[in-house]
């Protein structure tokens with residue numbers, strides 16, 4: 001990692017690396033490109049790990065977490081982490097019947 005990349009990583013309050021962090025720093029989610037969901041008045045801020053749209057996609061290097069609400073219809077989108085901050089399409093996973 002270059003000195004500039006290390007400094008940028010240390011300056012950012014957001015998770016992820018590379019382009020994912022760039023989107024978070026701009027207030028948008030890297031998967032959907034939608035604005036991040038504002039934290040609620042109480043409780044923990046929502047994260048992708050609690051969202052109904054998160055799913056596991058098999059790949060040659062193992063399963064990866066992806067979002068069904070992706071920005072591109074032709075690409076599966078970036079790999080997500082359960083702790084990524086949620087976007088405005090967040091839907092609690094336990095809302096599914």
Ligand code: SF4
Pocket residue numbers: 029031032047048051052053054066067068069085086087088089090091
């Ligand atoms: S909060 Fe849900 S809809 Fe938004 S990026 Fe995460 S998994 Fe996708």
